[in-house]
Amino acid sequence: MTSKNDVPRRFAISTRGKTSDKYHRILEAAVSVFARQGVHQSTISQIAKEAGVADGTIYLYFKNKDDILVQFFNYKTKQVFSLFREDVDKADNSIEKLHNLVRRHLEEFQRNKSMAVVYQAVTHENSVVVKPQIREVSKMYLDLVAEIIEKGQEEGSIRRDLYIGLVKRFILGAVESAINNWLHSGGKYDLVSMSDPLIDLFIRGIGNK
Numbered sequence: 001m002t003s004k005n006d007v008p009r010r011f012a013i014s015t016r017g018k019t020s021d022k023y024h025r026i027l028e029a030a031v032s033v034f035a036r037q038g039v040h041q042s043t044i045s046q047i048a049k050e051a052g053v054a055d056g057t058i059y060l061y062f063k064n065k066d067d068i069l070v071q072f073f074n075y076k077t078k079q080v081f082s083l084f085r086e087d088v089d090k091a092d093n094s095i096e097k098l099h100n101l102v103r104r105h106l107e108e109f110q111r112n113k114s115m116a117v118v119y120q121a122v123t124h125e126n127s128v129v130v131k132p133q134i135r136e137v138s139k140m141y142l143d144l145v146a147e148i149i150e151k152g153q154e155e156g157s158i159r160r161d162l163y164i165g166l167v168k169r170f171i172l173g174a175v176e177s178a179i180n181n182w183l184h185s186g187g188k189y190d191l192v193s194m195s196d197p198l199i200d201l202f203i204r205g206i207g208n209k
Helices: 020-036 044-049 053-060 066-090 094-111 113-125 131-153 164-184 191-204
Strands: none
Touching: 020 044, 020 053, 020 066, 020 094, 020 113, 020 191, 044 053, 044 164, 053 094, 053 191, 066 094, 066 131, 094 113, 094 164, 094 191, 131 164
16 A cells, blocks of 8 residues: 555656756745645645646656655755855955854845745754754754854954854854744844844843953
């Protein structure tokens, strides 16, 4: 017996899929549906309708709904992180690098609200399906922040007595909290406008000394 998520036998997964426009259209359509319906409530038929393709076409590129989610995370992780790295490398000093990273992070999530909704939802659910992908992107992000902090310590612009493991998680947590608050507001304000206050908090803290 096959489950509803199994690949129908009459379809074979295409090896050319990842380079096709239809493949990417299905990915983007799926994330839009996931954001509206929730991942668990979404169906292949809804995704196909959103993408403007037949239900069976989905199975030429993906095994099932979970495979779509995994491949979207793999694709977006590489795409978005390359943008983060590009903006960080443009800056001359650690404070500018941190600002560029945070700003680009907020820009990308504001630009693709559906991605933000799905990412935040599956992260908080600790979804088993994309757990390896979430772990990978978190590590990449934390390593990049650690690199920036260490450079700042070398420059003398960031305190040397800080515990880097704590600092990098504080930064990631604060950025994700800002995104969550924006989503809960319905995206009613400019998320990117939070980048300067966040950097000010990171660098100056809340003390009066």
